[in-house]
Amino acid sequence: MTKRIYMDYAATTPVKKEVVDVMLPYFTETFGNASSPHGFGRDAKKVLIKSRATVAKTLNANADEIYFTAGGTESDNWAIKGVLKSIKPKGNHIITSAIEHHAVLHAAETLEKEGYKVTYLPVDNTGLISLEDLKAAITDETALISIMFINNEIGTMQPIKEIGEIAKAHNIYFHTDAVQAYGNVAIDVEALNIDLLSISSHKIYGPKGVGALYVRKGTLLANFVEGGAQEKKKRAGTENIPGIVGFAKAAEIANEMLDEHVNRLTVLRDRLISGLLSKIDYSRLNGHPTKRHPSNVNISFEFIEGEALLLMLDHKGVAGSSGSACTSGSLDPSHVLMGIGLTHEVAHGSLRLSLGDFTTEEDVDYAIEVLIPIVQRLREMSPLYPANN
Amino acid sequence: MYNDKVMDHFLNPRNAGEIKDADGIGEVGNAKCGDIMRMYVKVENDIITDVKFRTFGCGSAIAASSISTEMLIGKTIDEALEITNKDVVDELGGLPVVKVHCSVLAEQAFKVAIYDYAKKNNKTYAGLEGFNPDDLDDAHDH
Numbered sequence: 090m091t092k093r094i095y096m097d098y099a100a101t102t103p104v105k106k107e108v109v110d111v112m113l114p115y116f117t118e119t120f121g122n123a124s125s126p127h128g129f130g131r132d133a134k135k136v137l138i139k140s141r142a143t144v145a146k147t148l149n150a151n152a153d154e155i156y157f158t159a160g161g162t163e164s165d166n167w168a169i170k171g172v173l174k175s176i177k178p179k180g181n182h183i184i185t186s187a188i189e190h191h192a193v194l195h196a197a198e199t200l201e202k203e204g205y206k207v208t209y210l211p212v213d214n215t216g217l218i219s220l221e222d223l224k225a226a227i228t229d230e231t232a233l234i235s236i237m238f239i240n241n242e243i244g245t246m247q248p249i250k251e252i253g254e255i256a257k258a259h260n261i262y263f264h265t266d267a268v269q270a271y272g273n274v275a276i277d278v279e280a281l282n283i284d285l286l287s288i289s290s291h292k293i294y295g296p297k298g299v300g301a302l303y304v305r306k307g308t309l310l311a312n313f314v315e316g317g318a319q320e321k322k323k324r325a326g327t328e329n330i331p332g333i334v335g336f337a338k339a340a341e342i343a344n345e346m347l348d349e350h351v352n353r354l355t356v357l358r359d360r361l362i363s364g365l366l367s368k369i370d371y372s373r374l375n376g377h378p379t380k381r382h383p384s385n386v387n388i389s390f391e392f393i394e395g396e397a398l399l400l401m402l403d404h405k406g407v408a409g410s411s412g413s414a415c416t417s418g419s420l421d422p423s424h425v426l427m428g429i430g431l432t433h434e435v436a437h438g439s440l441r442l443s444l445g446d447f448t449t450e451e452d453v454d455y456a457i458e459v460l461i462p463i464v465q466r467l468r469e470m471s472p473l474y475p476a477n478n
Numbered sequence: 479m480y481n482d483k484v485m486d487h488f489l490n491p492r493n494a495g496e497i498k499d500a501d502g503i504g505e506v507g508n509a510k511c512g513d514i515m516r517m518y519v520k521v522e523n524d525i526i527t528d529v530k531f532r533t534f535g536c537g538s539a540i541a542a543s544s545i546s547t548e549m550l551i552g553k554t555i556d557e558a559l560e561i562t563n564k565d566v567v568d569e570l571g572g573l574p575v576v577k578v579h580c581s582v583l584a585e586q587a588f589k590v591a592i593y594d595y596a597k598k599n600n601k602t603y604a605g606l607e608g609f610n611p612d613d614l615d616d617a618h619d620h
Binding site for chain 2: 392393394395396397400401404413422432433434437469470471472473477
């Protein structure tokens with residue numbers, strides 16, 4: 090059987106066994122509805138309270154500032170729409186960046202269609218926004234600054250602390266999509282002046298379908314789902330107790346293991362980056378060289394197309410991702426790669442390999458070993474490759 | 479996503495490369511859309527004796543290029559000009575809807591190559607009537 094190596098942890102992660110184990114009783118034994126007053130309900134409520142406190146602790150937040158959601162996309166939508174549609178928004182203007190996840194961008198675009206104003210800050214060729222641009226974009230109407238913590242495609246980490254300070258100084262709410270950052274960098278919502286923060290369970294070895302929105306106490310935020318009294322009536326619906334329990338366990342593990350996880354992955358990441366860049370010519374690293382997600386590798390190989398590269402890599406057992414148009418389902422390559430100024434053809438030839446806790450040094454070396462001939466093979470077929478012309 | 483035949487032509491492309499002394503060359507597509515196809519044809523007595531391709535593009539673009547070369551070799555030029563993108567899709571056993579433009583690109587590439595041959599040799603073919611490489615629609619619109 091061919092090897093199967095997973096290098097798409099930024100897309101999703103496997104659920105760790107310890108996480109599955111703690112979830113299981115909540116499907117069959119402690120299955121009660123946390124709103125029910127009887128014993129079954131009270132047991133569910135008890136673990137819900139405990140889980141909320143566990144997640145809060147990892148962010149240096151209070152338990153009553155954590156709202157469980159169905160995941161990162163929902164948290165992003167809620168934060169953005171919720172602030173602008175609260176009972177008393179500061180204004181009708183949002184500042185975000187050009188390279189946000191679609192959960193933020195499309196939510197902002199929807200508000201734009203409704204008449205709200207949105208500024209999309211550009212980024213430099215490493216993916217960083219400019220703090221000067223941010224300050225210049227602020228108006229009296231600015232109600233929300235939403236800048237992602239770490240980019241999902243190129244791994245660039247924004248100057249979150251500085252953004253938080255600017256937001257605070259102007260009395261503007263600051264939301265950050267921390268879906269990729271959570272579990273990969275220490276996050277302290279107090280020290281970073283974050284008012285709203287989106288996180289997701291399935292990126293940190295927890296189950297899919299659950300996440301959270303941190304909402305600083307006192308933040309004016311419209312309700313997201315109307316119904317019962319769950320999540321302080323702001324996000325109604327029977328709580329996904331097994332999911333929440335799993336999420337909390339995954340968060341706890343990620344928090345405890347953070348330094349070890351980051352140190353180990355950074356070494357593997359840099360081994361993969363330097364191996365590929367040194368052995369394959371006409372290749373470039375996308376994203377920031379150091380202000381970077383500990384496991385994100387995003388490299389453009391010129392003269393070839395990303396989907397073909399992914400398929401050949403998959404044939405050799407390595408699962409990755411690409412920002413090429415053919416993998417995005419649209420005609421344009423990823424807005425993130427275009428945002429950092431890549432030409433179309435270079436953007437089409439991008440490959441993202443994201444590593445994780447089950448990635449080994451052998452996996453990294455195998456990926457380098459199989460990629461070299463694949464890139465060469467596709468280049469030999471390409472009308473753009475200089476050696477062919 | 480792709481059937482076995484498409485994967486076979488993608489992983490083991492037939493006739494990839496270049497014909498140094500080609501009688502006609504056709505290049506279509508653009509890097510912006512992520513696909514460029516270049517086809518080389520060799521013609522003897524109005525029969526296509528060899529075809530090779532170079533393609534920058536996704537798996538289906540490479541597969542469509544590969545299978546087109548097989549469909550063209552041995553055909554008369556008139557027969558070759560009757561081949562449509564639909565024939566290319568059928569021969570591949572189907573392509574995902576979003577990838578059909580790759581077959582359009584393949585048809586355009588070999589038509590432009592034959593057009594190039596015809597022009598260089600002052601030949602006219604019924605199948606090329608009204609055909610002008612400069613007027614080709616963007617394959618993505620199909």
